[in-house]
Amino acid sequence: MFCLLKKNTRVFLALAILFLCSCAGGQQTTQSTGTTDSSLSSATLESVKNAVPLTQRFNNVVFAEVQATDEIRQTYPEALRQFETAMISHLRGKNVFAEVDQDPGKVLKGKTLRVEPSIQDMRIAGTSARIWGGPFAGSSYMNVTVKLVDVLTGQTLRTKTITSANNAEAASWTFGASDRSLPTDMGQIVGEYIYTVVPANK
Secondary structure, eight states, X not given: OXXXXXXXHHHHHHHHHHHHHHHHHTTEEOOTTOOOXXXXXXXXXXXXXXXXXXXXXXSEEEEOOOXXXXXXXXXXXXXXXXXXXXXXXXXXXXXXXXXXXXXXSSOOSSOEEEEEEEEEEEEOOOHHHHHHHGGGGOOOEEEEEEEEEETTTOOEEEEEEEEEEOOHHHHHXXXXXXXXXXXXHHHHHHHHHHHHHSOBOO
C-alpha cells in the first residue's frame, strides 16, 4: 500500500512538472539582451523621477508605433496594447503638453518630440503556471528601449533602456495579479520617465 501511494505521488509530481513547463514555455521570449529576473535593478515610478532632463523644451510629444519582434507580437498582442495605452494616457494626464498622441504624421504647432519605444525582451508568466507553480513559474519582466527624437531636426536626443520585473514569490500570493498588470505598470513608468526628462514649453 505504501509503495503504491509513493508511486502515485511520483506520477502526480511528474505530471504537475510537465503541466507547469507547458504553461510557462509558451509565455517566454528571450532575445539577445538575455533574461531578466527580480534580482536585477527594476524601474519604478519613483526611480525614473531621478532622470536628468533634456536641455530643450517641447510643445508636443508624439508616439511612434511600439516596435517588437514578431515573436513578442504573436505571444503578447494584448500586453503590447495595454503598454502603449498606459504610456500615452499617463503622459497625457500630466496636462503639460499641447499635444500628446500617436504620431499623426503631420506638422504640429511648436516644437515636437517623437518617442520611439521598442521592446527588446519580455516575459509574462501565464496565470495557470503561476497558480500551479507559484514562484517556480519565474518572474515576469519587460525591457523597453525609449528613443527621444527631435522631429524638426531628426536628431536623437536620448536613448534609454528601462527594465521592470515583478517578484515571483509576491506574484504567487496574488495569484498572478502583478504578472497581468505588468504591461500597464510599465507603460506608466515609461510615461513618467518621459514627463521627467522632457521639459514642456509652457
